[in-house]
Amino acid sequence: LRAPGRLYxxxxxxxxxxxxxIPHLLPLANPLYRAVYQSVSDQPGxxxxxxxxxxxxxxxxxxxxxxxxxxLAVRHVTSSGASVxxxxxxxxxxxxxxxVAGVLATGFVLIPTLGLTATTRIAAGxxxxxxxLAVFALRGGETSLGxxxxxxxxxxxxxxxxxxxxxxxLVALTVSGFAAMVYQIMWTRxxxxxxxxxxxxxxxxxxxxxxxxxxxxxxIARRVDRWPRPLRSLGFVQICAAVAAMLMVPxxxxxxxxxxxxxxxxxxxxxxxxxGEFTLxxxxxxxxxxxxxxxFPLATRIVARGAADGAxxxxxxxxxxxxxxxxxxLSAGFVLIRSDVLGVQNSIWFASLLLAVMGSFALFVARIExxxxxxxxxxxxxxxxxxxxxxxxxxxxxxxRTILTSGSFLGGARAQAAMRNQEVLxxxxxxxxxxxxxxxxxxxxxxxxxxxxxxxxxxxxxDMPTQLLLGHLGALLDNDGPDACVIGLGGGFTLAxxxxxxxxxxxxCVEISDxxxxxxxxxxxxxxxxxxxxxxxxxxxxxxxxxxRADGRNHLLLTDRRYDLIVSQPSNPWIAGVSNLFTRxxxxxxxxxxxxxxxxxxxxxxxxxxxxxxxxxxxxxxxVFGYLTLWEPTGGDQMLIAGREPFSASLExxxxxxxxxxVRADLHRVGAxxxxxxxxxxxxxxxxxxxxxxxxxxxxDDNAYLEFSAPRDVLADYELEIEQRLHRLQHAPGPDVLxxxxxxxxxxxxxxxxxxxLRARRFRDAASAAxxxxxxxGALTAYVEGYRIDPGNIAITxxxxxxxxxxxxxxxxxxxxxxxAPLLTELQGYRGPLLAPLRGGTLDEIRRFNYExxxxxxxxxxxxxxxxxLEAAAALAPxxxxxxxxxxxxxxxxxxxxxxxxxxxxxxxxxxxSGLANYLRAQFAAHEGDADTAIRCLxxxxxxxxxxxxxxxxxxxxxALHDDPRFADLVSPxxxxxxxxx
Numbered sequence: 001l002r003a004p005g006r007l008y009x010x011x012x013x014x015x016x017x018x019x020x021x022i023p024h025l026l027p028l029a030n031p032l033y034r035a036v037y038q039s040v041s042d043q044p045g046x047x048x049x050x051x052x053x054x055x056x057x058x059x060x061x062x063x064x065x066x067x068x069x070x071x072l073a074v075r076h077v078t079s080s081g082a083s084v085x086x087x088x089x090x091x092x093x094x095x096x097x098x099x100v101a102g103v104l105a106t107g108f109v110l111i112p113t114l115g116l117t118a119t120t121r122i123a124a125g126x127x128x129x130x131x132x133l134a135v136f137a138l139r140g141g142e143t144s145l146g147x148x149x150x151x152x153x154x155x156x157x158x159x160x161x162x163x164x165x166x167x168x169x170l171v172a173l174t175v176s177g178f179a180a181m182v183y184q185i186m187w188t189r190x191x192x193x194x195x196x197x198x199x200x201x202x203x204x205x206x207x208x209x210x211x212x213x214x215x216x217x218x219x220i221a222r223r224v225d226r227w228p229r230p231l232r233s234l235g236f237v238q239i240c241a242a243v244a245a246m247l248m249v250p251x252x253x254x255x256x257x258x259x260x261x262x263x264x265x266x267x268x269x270x271x272x273x274x275x276g277e278f279t280l281x282x283x284x285x286x287x288x289x290x291x292x293x294x295x296f297p298l299a300t301r302i303v304a305r306g307a308a309d310g311a312x313x314x315x316x317x318x319x320x321x322x323x324x325x326x327x328x329x330l331s332a333g334f335v336l337i338r339s340d341v342l343g344v345q346n347s348i349w350f351a352s353l354l355l356a357v358m359g360s361f362a363l364f365v366a367r368i369e370x371x372x373x374x375x376x377x378x379x380x381x382x383x384x385x386x387x388x389x390x391x392x393x394x395x396x397x398x399x400x401r402t403i404l405t406s407g408s409f410l411g412g413a414r415a416q417a418a419m420r421n422q423e424v425l426x427x428x429x430x431x432x433x434x435x436x437x438x439x440x441x442x443x444x445x446x447x448x449x450x451x452x453x454x455x456x457x458x459x460x461x462x463d464m465p466t467q468l469l470l471g472h473l474g475a476l477l478d479n480d481g482p483d484a485c486v487i488g489l490g491g492g493f494t495l496a497x498x499x500x501x502x503x504x505x506x507x508x509c510v511e512i513s514d515x516x517x518x519x520x521x522x523x524x525x526x527x528x529x530x531x532x533x534x535x536x537x538x539x540x541x542x543x544x545x546x547x548x549r550a551d552g553r554n555h556l557l558l559t560d561r562r563y564d565l566i567v568s569q570p571s572n573p574w575i576a577g578v579s580n581l582f583t584r585x586x587x588x589x590x591x592x593x594x595x596x597x598x599x600x601x602x603x604x605x606x607x608x609x610x611x612x613x614x615x616x617x618x619x620x621x622x623x624v625f626g627y628l629t630l631w632e633p634t635g636g637d638q639m640l641i642a643g644r645e646p647f648s649a650s651l652e653x654x655x656x657x658x659x660x661x662x663v664r665a666d667l668h669r670v671g672a673x674x675x676x677x678x679x680x681x682x683x684x685x686x687x688x689x690x691x692x693x694x695x696x697x698x699x700x701d702d703n704a705y706l707e708f709s710a711p712r713d714v715l716a717d718y719e720l721e722i723e724q725r726l727h728r729l730q731h732a733p734g735p736d737v738l739x740x741x742x743x744x745x746x747x748x749x750x751x752x753x754x755x756x757x758l759r760a761r762r763f764r765d766a767a768s769a770a771x772x773x774x775x776x777x778g779a780l781t782a783y784v785e786g787y788r789i790d791p792g793n794i795a796i797t798x799x800x801x802x803x804x805x806x807x808x809x810x811x812x813x814x815x816x817x818x819x820x821a822p823l824l825t826e827l828q829g830y831r832g833p834l835l836a837p838l839r840g841g842t843l844d845e846i847r848r849f850n851y852e853x854x855x856x857x858x859x860x861x862x863x864x865x866x867x868x869x870l871e872a873a874a875a876l877a878p879x880x881x882x883x884x885x886x887x888x889x890x891x892x893x894x895x896x897x898x899x900x901x902x903x904x905x906x907x908x909x910x911x912x913x914s915g916l917a918n919y920l921r922a923q924f925a926a927h928e929g930d931a932d933t934a935i936r937c938l939x940x941x942x943x944x945x946x947x948x949x950x951x952x953x954x955x956x957x958x959x960a961l962h963d964d965p966r967f968a969d970l971v972s973p974x975x976x977x978x979x980x981x982x
Contacts, residue, residue, distance in 0.1 A: 004075040004311065005138025009131045011065040011072070016127030018062045019120060029054045030557070037558035044514075044549045070095065070318055075311030076138060084310035085224035085301030092296055093218035100211045107203030112708035116701070165231045168365045169302035170320050172234055175358040176241075176295045177324025182332040182351040183245060183292075184209055186344045187252070187285060189337065189434060193453040194255035195277045196409035198711035199576045204274070208281040212289020220294045224301055232366035232378060234298045238359030239385030241291035242352040246392035248284055249348055253399035255284065256453070260408035263715065267411070270712045296321060339429045349393040356389045401427045405436045407453050410608075411715060422448070425523065430515035437523045445838045447527075449491050449519055456571050457491030457520075459527055459838050464493065465670040465794055466603065466637040467569075469681060471497025472667060473631060474565045474601040474641060475504065476657050476678065477649045477737075481564025481595060482506060487552035487581070488569045489532070492520045496528035498567070499542050500662040507545045508561070510552040517547060526839050553580060556589040566590050567601045573617075574608065574710035582617050585701045587624040591644070600625065600642045606726075607636040607719040612696065613709050614638075614722055618689055619696035629737055630683040630726065635764070635795050636719055638683075638726070646686070646736035651747050654679070654738070661843050664876075668836035668846050671794050673872050676753020680790075684729040685737055692729055720768050727765050730758060760790035764799065771803060776814070779803060780823040787830055791868060800827050829862065847876040851883055854890065863893035874903075881907055885916045892924065900924055915944030926960040934958070935966045942970070949973060 033050065040046045070091060077087040102123070110119040188205050195201045227233050258280055266273035296317065304313035328351075336347040360382030367378050401424040422438040425447075433451050440446035448458035457463065471494040475484070482505035486495050489511035498507050511517055521532045530541045548555060552568070568590065570581040580586060582604075590600045604617055618640065621628055625642035632638055641647075657663060658675045672678045684692075699705050732754060741747045763786030770778035783800040787793065804827060807814055814820040836846040854869030870887040877883055884907040891900035901924050907917040922937035938958075941947055952958060953971035961967040 003138075004072045004079070006135050008069055008072040008076065009134025009136075009138060011069055012127050012131030012134060014131075015062045015065050016124040016131060018065075019124040019127065022058065022062075023117070023120065025058050029058070034558045037554075038560060041548060041550060041555070041559070047550065067318065067322065068315075071311040071315035074314045078310045083225040084304035084313065085230070085297055086221050087310070088300045088304075088314055089217050089221035089224050089297035093214050093216075093221065093293070096210055096214035096217060096293070100207050100214060103203060103207040103210060107199060107207075111704055115703040164365050164368070166303050168362050169231060169234060169299040170317065172238060172358050172362050173296065173299045173317050173321040174324035174327075175354060176238065176292060176299075177321040178328035178331075179242075179324075179351040179355045180213075180292050181325045181328030182336065182347055183288065185329065185332040185337060186347050186351075189344050189429065190252045190404075191255060191281060191284070193404045193434065194259040194408055195281070196454070196711070196714070197452045197575050198714075199707050200274060200711050201277070201409075202576055204278040204281050205285075208278065208285050209289055211282065212286050213293035215286075216290040216293025216295075217297055219290070220297055224297050229366055230298050230302050231362055234295060234302070235359040235362030235366060235378070236381065237291050237294050237298065238355050238362065239381065241288050241295075242356035242359065243385060243388050243392070244287040244291060245348060245352045245355075246389050246396070248288060249345060249392070249396045251284055253345075253396075253403065255280070256403050256406055256408035260406070260411075263409065263411055267715045270715075273715075334431055337429055338431060339427070343429045344434075345396075345399055349389070352389045353386070353393070356385045360386055401436065404434075405438060405450050405453055407450070407455065409714070410454065426519060428515045428519065430513060432513040433515060435513065435515040435519050437519050447523055449516070449524070451513075451516065451571065452575075454571070454575070457493065457524070459491075459524075461670070461794065461798065461835075462634065462636075464838075465672075466633040466639075467491065467493035468497045468666060468670050469631070469633040469672075469678070470494045470567055470569055470601055470603055470639060472500070472663065472672075472678065473639065473681070474498075474567055474599050475501040476654045476663075477641065477647055478565045478599050479597040479647070480653070481598065483561070483563045483595070484508070484565040484567070485510065485556075485561075485563045485593070486567045486569065487556075488571075489516055489520055489547070490569065491524040492528040492532045493524075494567055494569055495545065496531045497666055498565075499529070499531045499545060500660065500666045501657060502660060502662075503657070504565075505544055508548055508555075508563075509545065510548045510550055510555045512549070512551050514549060517549065529840060553586055553589065556586075556593050559593070562593055562595045562598075564595050564598045565601070566594060566598070569603045572605055572608070572710070573613075573706045574714050576707070579699070579704065579706035579710060580701065582620065582706055583699050583701050584620050584623055587621055587642075591624050594644070596644075597647070598643065599647060602640045602642070604638045604640060605636065606638050606722045608714045608716060609710060609722075610713045610716065610718050611722050611725060613706060613713070615693045615696040616699050616705060619693035620699045622686075622690050622693060623698050627686045627736070628689055629685045629733075630689055630729075631681045632683050632723075632726070632761075633681050635723055635768075635799075639681075648736055648739055650739045651750065652741065652744070655746065655750070665836065665840060665843050665846055668843075669838060669840055671792055671835050673875065674750075674753055676750045677757060679733065679738070679750065680754045680757025682733045682737065682754070682758075683726055684731060685734065688729040688731065692725075720772055724765055724769070727761060730761065732758060756790045757793070760786040760793050760796060762786075763789065764793075764796050767796075768799065771799075776803065776807065776811075777819060777823075780820065780827065784823055784826055787827070791830070797830070800830075804828065829865070843876050847873045847880070847883070850876075851886070855886065858886070858890055858893070863890055866890040867894055867896075879910055881911055881914050881917060885914075885920055888920050888924075892920075892927075897924060897927065901928075913940060913944065915941050915946030918944070919946060923957045926958050929960070931961060931964050931966070934961055935964070935970065938967075938970055 033054065036050055037047065073091050074084065074087050077091065078084055106119060110122060114122070187209070188202070191205050192201055195204070224230070259277065262273060262276040262280065266276055300314050300317040303317050304310040332347060336342045336350065337344060342350055363378040363382045402419050402422065405424060405427070406419045421441055423441055425437045425439050427436045428434070434453070436450045438448050438450065446458070446460055448455050448460070450456065457467065467490065471486070475498055480503050482503065484498050484504050484506070485508040486498065487510050489495060489509055495507065495509045498504055517532070520528070521534065525532055531545055533545055533547045552570075568581060570578050573579040573582050587600070594600065602621065604614065606614065618628070621640055621642055626644045627646045628640055628642040630638060630640055655675055658678070667673070667678060697705060740751060763782045767779045767782035767786065770782060780800070780803070783796060783803070786796045787800070790796070804824070807824070815824055837849060841849070850869045850873040854866045854873060857866035857869060867887065867890045870883060870890055873883045874880065874887050884903055888900040888903040891897070891903060901921070904917050904921045904924065907914060908921060911917065918937040918940040922934040922941065925931070925933035925937065938952060941952070942949065949971045958967070
């Protein structure tokens, strides 16, 4: 080539122009993808291969041009007399440093500030500018990288390395490319367990990796042409890189602890935390990546010594190195990373061993081509390197999974609590994610599922209400349509909730990870009624459910099916890629897949997110849908339910669906024992939400605001502020949400329960605000008032329990303080929410469960608590004489005699000859001075054989009748057979 510099410029121009066209080319593949998806949606491997093929076709032209730029640059520089090794080292190093700058600028500045389209245009503009400069400035055949590079290290005419050395160098480059990509994938998967999986985290990891490569290449630029035996040097470098990578393995296992320390130090400054995490990543990766970066210039020098043209040699070396990275990416990302193959830690060991063996082979070939006697030490180095890698792999031990899954990036205290209280039941490194299931050490029913170290589902009371209500609320309010779709499986609770509704005849659940599916099926099926379909579809317990292994957004884009209800429950939006499920384009996809009258339910976190981002999500949804509402299952979790128009659900239809036995039984697991408690999670409807979010930004795929804003607030505490802002919008649901018949007694009762829930929420807000201000007395007072209004309220119960624990740990003397003691005593006497067992059960099993709790509370002298449990049991079985009688007795112990009598009277109307009911009625009548009723009821007691005459005579609860001669006659041993007194 006579003008390699100008050709280099032409290629840069092509790259820039093509980059501008790519956003317009990608949508052209959608028709093909959609056509194939309909027939292979249940074959993720086929879909992945298709995506790879489409991406390869679209990107082939610019990547081909990119691959040619380095050899052309080398040709241009070496034509001026610069040595090949030094030129490659400098060009490769400078180019890689540019990549570091590009990664940092893109991840930290350009996309967060300008969005994807503008960032792409800037990058394309940079390519075009470089291309123009090259075309006009590099017309000649000579350039210089510095006088020190000119001519140094160039061999004498005809000098060259042997063919074996050249081939060995090329194979070494292929192996190093393979190992480098294995390292990058495995290190990334490990490090996100320590610093989180935000886009910022991935930016830091990628930048640190490339930085090491750049520094390694630049560091040898002055020396690479001076080393007389470069193949021997290459072997040493590969062995050292392998050993360095293995030395990092134990440190990677402890990285979450270091990250947790950084969180504790810089929790108030996201910028400082990011700098600390970036520094940590560089410290862990610098040594092995530095050595990896030195390999390409070394190998290229060996190959170029035997080539007529340094550029051609560079091209061959670049080609094989790139083929190695492709093979490494495919094998590591789809095969090696899996726990059932090698897993992350063993893959690092495997890559290191491969690199050490390759380095040893290079030393062996170098020894053959030189004086064997002088270089026997090289063989010792080779043997020592392989032995060191093997030994380090054996003595490193397995990483502590409790540390890895502790979620250190969410806060040091939280991570320490997780390590102290949790035991890891299963841990799987998969193609998509690292998934773990943990169990509380003190309560075996408390099981959680974490993805990349962050909990995404659990059986705890903090998560269960949201997981269940996400399914139930949408199904209760929908138009009775038969088709539903859940985006995201988690533990399967939302899917199970939907499956409780008989009007849903087809339920799709779309989950991207095979390992999440397996974990949910293995560890959560007993909590989800076995609804998660097994691999064998014919063995499914619920044929209505179809599990689709796919990306949820892709499914909505490509499927032809339309739904009456879509429930979107992604993970937190600060996680890389998840914010795409909160954009206008995603919500528009959901709207397109809804049938007329269909509803979309969207989970939104109110914790670790700033109010403006929360408002942005509301504003974005309002920009797509004609009507939306906000619901609050728990304080930290919010739900948006949207439709094209006001759904104005009939309360009668809602109650009909609620009364389905499976629905009622499932909701009992989270204390939603009354339809008013479910509907009482309502916060605000369309008009109020639109006014509140009117000046917020709209979140789009292009601006990616949430992707870069949300991670900044992971450690921030905006939950109380968001709650208070939302609750200022709070109002009772109007006819645009619920159509209520004011003449229907049950409707009136439900409305009263909704109002109680909304009033209690205001006291909860007051308590939280007082607690945040350090006013514990005010907080306790507000919690008591809120609980009195809505007994068993889950959010209130959780929060006052946390406050009680804090007071007990920090200020135990307050239990003796006359200002605090009455409130603390009252709160300690409250029962928790009326819950069914976590594994669920039939309504009769739940009734027995609550009845037994009521009896236990009664026997313990906790009569008010007993009343609440027994009321819940009686609501499930109004005609159960045992339950009604026990409830009446508990009422009497609470001095609620009128309620006790009314309960027994209802039981006597149902069963006039009930011995127990008549006995209790006699007790109450005697206490009230109604001897006639008491004597009449006691005759029935004797006829029923419930008690003997002697037992009645000795009963202290009937002492008020002892002076009545009729009672004396009744209990006399010689009295005739009992007969009721007229």
